[in-house]
Amino acid sequence: MFIPRLSAKPMFPIVFLNGKYLDKSVATLHVSDLSILRGFGIFDYFRFMAGKPRFLADHLDRFYTSAELMGMDCPIDREELAAVVHTLIDRNDVPAGGIRFVMTGGYSENGYQPTAPNLLAVAYPFKPAPAEQFQAGCRVLLHQYERQLPRVKTTDYIEGIRLLPELKRRNADYPLYVDRDDQVRESDRSNFFIVRDGVLITPIDDILLGVTRKHLLRLAHELGIPTEERAVSKAELLAADEAILASSTKGAMPIAQINGQAIGDGNPGPMTHRLMEAWPAYGAALIAS
C-alpha cells in the first residue's frame, strides 16, 4: 500500500470511514471507487471551535440535500452523522479545527454504476487565510465558468485547481466565476457580496448556497443592514462600493481588487468592517451544544 507524504504526526490522527474510526495513515479507498474513476462524490466542510461544530445543522441539511440531488443514499442518518462529528472531535482531542464529510459513488465493478457509497469524515487543523487578505483585502480574477449542478456541493473542483497557476501568474488570490451572460456567480470555494448605496447584495440563483452566506445575511439583518438576493452583473460588481468573499474558512473577507482594478478606494470599506467585526461573536453563539 502507498502511504502519502503527510506530516509525520498528523494533528488529527483519527478519521471515520464507513462506520469505523481508523488511524489516518491507513484510511484508504480501493481504486475501484467512483470518486477515483469518475469524480462522482459530494462533500461538506465546517469548522469546530471550543470542541463544538459551528452551524452543524446547516451543513447536515446541505450534505443530505447534495446527496438527494445526486441520487445517493447516505449509509447513516442525520443523527448518526452528527454523532460521528462529536466522536471525531472527542477522539482527536483538539478543541478547534475543520471537519470534512466526503461521500463517494462507492466501489464499482464496472467502473460506472454506483454501489453502496463510501462515507468518510476527516478532521483537520484550521489554517486561516493570510492575515494580509483580511487587512488589505484579497485580489480576485474574473473567469468565465459555470459550476455544474450549482446547488450541489460536488467534489468537482477541476476548474478551480486548474486555475491555481494562472491566479499566481496574474497576482490574484481567488477566482470569481462569471457566466456566459456576464453575471457573477461565485468563487471556487466562496460566495460573494457587493455593497452598493448601503445595501448588501448577493446572488441567489445558480450558485452553491453557502452556509456563511446565509449567516452573513442574517447578521446583516440583525445589524439593520438592508440586503438583496439577486443577480449581480460584472459591470455592477466593478462599480460596487465594496465587495466581499464569504466562506466557512474566511468568514467575511474584503475584496480589494478585481482583475487588478480597485474596488471602491481599494481599501476594505465600512460595511465590510462591520460584518468582519461582528462575525466571530455571531458564529460563536451558534456552535452546536
Place this chain on the structure above:
Amino acid sequence: MFIPRLSAKPMFPIVFLNGKYLDKSVATLHVSDLSILRGFGIFDYFRFMAGKPRFLADHLDRFYTSAELMGMDCPIDREELAAVVHTLIDRNDVPAGGIRFVMTGGYSENGYQPTAPNLLAVAYPFKPAPAEQFQAGCRVLLHQYERQLPRVKTTDYIEGIRLLPELKRRNADYPLYVDRDDQVRESDRSNFFIVRDGVLITPIDDILLGVTRKHLLRLAHELGIPTEERAVSKAELLAADEAILASSTKGAMPIAQINGQAIGDGNPGPMTHRLMEAWPAYGAALIAS
C-alpha cells in the same frame, strides 16, 4: 483497510500503481488524494486483443495531451507507460480485455493544491454492450449538458452517472448531450455520427476527440465514404438517415431511437452496417506490435 465488494477472484489480479505491480485487492489511494477530495483526475481507456493493445499510440497521445491541458506532469514518460501496458498484459496472462490509465492530483495536505500525481493502470475483462443494441440499434435520450474542458478526458462523469436512473425510467440506453445552442455534442462515453445523403458527418468542436471516432473516419475514407467534420444540430440529427455511437467499447453502434422517435426507418441503416462489418478487421490490423 476496507476491501471492496469485488468478485472473489478478479480475472486481472495485477494492477500498476506508482511504479509497482500490486495485487488488485491492495490497490488503494489514501483519502487525501485529490481525485477523492476534489474530483481532480484524468484517464484513458483502450482495448487489447491477442495480447496486444489496440490504437495504443492514439491513447498515449490523448493521455499526455489531457495531462498537459490539466497542468499535470505524468511521473513516467510515454515509452515507460507503453511498457507498463505490455507488462500488465503479460503478468495478467489473459489475451483480451481493456486497460485504464488514471492519473490523479496526488496526496494533498491542504486538500486543494496538487502534488506529485498518483498514476494507476488497471486491466479489466472486456464486457461488450448487449448484442441487441448492435442488432436492433440503441435508444438515446437527448439531454442538455456541456462537458467541462471537452478536449480533456477528465474523470468527471457526474452528469452521466447521475442520469442513469432517468435513462432507465425513459427506456433509453445512453444520453446524447445537447448544448445551449441546440448543437448535439457527444454521449457520456461515446462520440456520435449521422449519415445524411450518403455522407458520414460528426462534430469536431467542443467534444472529446475519440480514438474510435478518428479511426471510423479513416475507415470511411478507405471505403470511399465521404465525410464531414462539423456541428450537427438537434434538428439535423432527428432528420438524419442513420445515426451511430462510437467508442472503444462499442466500435460503431447503430442508434435506433432518439427520445423514442425512430431514426430513418428505425432499423440500422446500410452505411452503419458497412462500418460495423469492416471495423473488427480494421482495428485488428492496428494493434500495437
